[in-house]
Amino acid sequence: MALRLRVTWRNAGSPLLPDALADVQATADDAPLPLAGSGPGRREFVIPAGAARVALSARFSAAFDAFEDVPALEEEVLSVDQAFDVASGGTALSPAPDPELGQAHPLVDVQSAPGLALAQIRTDFVDITPFWMAYAGYADEYRSEHRPGTELVALGATAGDPKIWFASVPEACKAPPDGGISALVFYRPEGYAYTRVDQRHEMFGLNRYLLAPDPSPGASFWARDVFERDPRDQSRWVYVRCGFEEALAASGRAVVMLHPWPSGASFGAATTASLPGLAEAALRFLCGAQKIGTGQGGPRLGKLGLAGFSAGGLALWQALAANKDRVSEVFAFDARGIAKNEALLVRWLGGDASRRLRMTGGHQLDANAALQQKLPGPSREARLTSLPPDKSGYLPGANPRWDHVCSSLEASEKDTYLNAGWVWHQFAMFGGFPEAGGQAAVTFLQRFLEESDL
Incomplete structure (x- = not known):
């Protein structure tokens, strides 16, 4: 049975988190996964049966028009990379420690439901x-x-x-x-x-x-x-x-x-x-x-x-x-x-x-x-x-x-x-x-x- 991965993030309506500049991607055993659904603050992927490793990559940027003497600007405000082991016979995802952090990414919370893994990214603050x-x-x-x-x-x-x-x-x-x-x-x-x-x-x-x-x-x-x-x-x-x-x-x-x-x-x-x-x-x-x-x-x-x-x-x-x-x-x-x-x-x-x-x-x-x-x-x-x-x-x-x-x-x-x-x-x-x-x-x-x- 395929497992669905739903990625969400908080406060998606903020000018600091425009949906058009949210680049959220996932791979299964290094193979890119196509989008299976999307919306403001949401991206979904289907993890094929038998996959052992899933990786999530999320890049959020903000953009503002020119203001006075400041030109139009677009800058990345938050980046998240998190790998998961497919666990429980293919029905759940278990966060793997990040080598740079020594633990799972602190901004990613994962929950499981039948057929669904929900990864929520904490986007309360971004770097401006x-x-x-x-x-x-x-x-x-x-x-x-x-x-x-x-x-x-x-x-x-x-x-x-x-x-x-x-x-x-x-x-x-x-x-x-x-x-x-x-x-x-x-x-x-x-x-x-x-x-x-x-x-x-x-x-x-x-x-x-x-x-x-x-x-x-x-x-x-x-x-x-x-x-x-x-x-x-x-x-x-x-x-x-x-x-x-x-x-x-x-x-x-x-x-x-x-x-x-x-x-x-x-x-x-x-x-x-x-x-x-x-x-x-x-x-x-x-x-x-x-x-x-x-x-x-x-x-x-x-x-x-x-x-x-x-x-x-x-x-x-x-x-x-x-x-x-x-x-x-x-x-x-x-x-x-x-x-x-x-x-x-x-x-x-x-x-x-x-x-x-x-x-x-x-x-x-x-x-x-x-x-x-x-x-x-x-x-x-x-x-x-x-x-x-x-x-x-x-x-x-x-x-x-x-x-x-x-x-x-x-x-x-x-x-x-x-x-x-x-x-x-x-x-x-x-x-x-x-x-x-x-x-x-x-x-x-x-x-x-x-x-x-x-």
């Missing part, structure tokens, strides 16, 4: 990096200044919002621990509104977080590691780069940092109970694309951490409230809403002794200190970090990193900048506060990662 780099302003800056140690992948969600995510993947994820790969989801302040992948995007705000500052006096004013003058209006440029990629690489943690890209202030499903599933789907895609390795048991989500800066804290607390039983650690970089969410944080920390809260402060120094007092003394030091501990952390001489950032100030400017809450607020994201005898160059993010259990 070439499109992003074509449409986004300041992409050239990222390409020229990115340093080895991490890889940035732009992910397109084929259903729901946000439509664009970014994954910062450190080299430590190539050989993940057996407990799975952890994800740290970062919520940034409000950005521009967008509705499509194929529109003008802006990468400057992403570069600011990901790229490391440049200490060279000849570097662009926005790339320096000290407060620099904007030559356009002579104002001080205080948005020093944050060095996320450098922190990830230097920490040695097998942690993928996920950046859901908001449309305006909306993070869509990234602040709901869907977040763990979305994070795991992103990890599965990265494994299938050989961007990360597979630990024992496959590419599963290990621990889940949340991070947020400034107004991104509003989304951070929504995500924590929706996933408080799944989140292991929170990094709050002067995040808005600490005081209003004090009860949530106390309940979350009290729910599991292994949970950790790391905070930095500028505007939120008093709120951070008040939260610390809500926790019992014996557990406070181990489970909650608040840096700097109070306003004295911004006094001259208290912190070599703060002193360095302020080193370019003129005498007439020092009172304004050394005591300005809005400047402290930025330092709470890009800065650092060294441990006794520690390196002044270590950022808050790197320190928190090194101290974490993610």
Whole structure:
């Protein structure tokens, strides 16, 4: 009896998965199988009786018309190859390990019914990096200044919002621990509104977080590691780069940092109970694309951490409230809403002794200190970090990193900048506060990662 193979994929109506550009083929014992049926998100083949080995090959591409100065583009966004042994007397398919992955392909699920083998391809995320780099302003800056140690992948969600995510993947994820790969989801302040992948995007705000500052006096004013003058209006440029990629690489943690890209202030499903599933789907895609390795048991989500800066804290607390039983650690970089969410944080920390809260402060120094007092003394030091501990952390001489950032100030400017809450607020994201005898160059993010259990 011939066995029918039905291949399906999720979200076939997405602009990122046009049916006309889906190339799905199958072979039986190396002989091509003709299509026996097709439709949107579906291809069918008949496996002849007596076949021993079946191979599935799927290539998905997306195409967009010319936009402004960007020509028409067509790029492959996902590829899947999976071999099967014909099992159970020719009535089922058993996935064979992929030599490159060391296991069956993580994006292919197989089920059997009488006379039918159903192979569903997980297409929740696809790789839109070439499109992003074509449409986004300041992409050239990222390409020229990115340093080895991490890889940035732009992910397109084929259903729901946000439509664009970014994954910062450190080299430590190539050989993940057996407990799975952890994800740290970062919520940034409000950005521009967008509705499509194929529109003008802006990468400057992403570069600011990901790229490391440049200490060279000849570097662009926005790339320096000290407060620099904007030559356009002579104002001080205080948005020093944050060095996320450098922190990830230097920490040695097998942690993928996920950046859901908001449309305006909306993070869509990234602040709901869907977040763990979305994070795991992103990890599965990265494994299938050989961007990360597979630990024992496959590419599963290990621990889940949340991070947020400034107004991104509003989304951070929504995500924590929706996933408080799944989140292991929170990094709050002067995040808005600490005081209003004090009860949530106390309940979350009290729910599991292994949970950790790391905070930095500028505007939120008093709120951070008040939260610390809500926790019992014996557990406070181990489970909650608040840096700097109070306003004295911004006094001259208290912190070599703060002193360095302020080193370019003129005498007439020092009172304004050394005591300005809005400047402290930025330092709470890009800065650092060294441990006794520690390196002044270590950022808050790197320190928190090194101290974490993610």
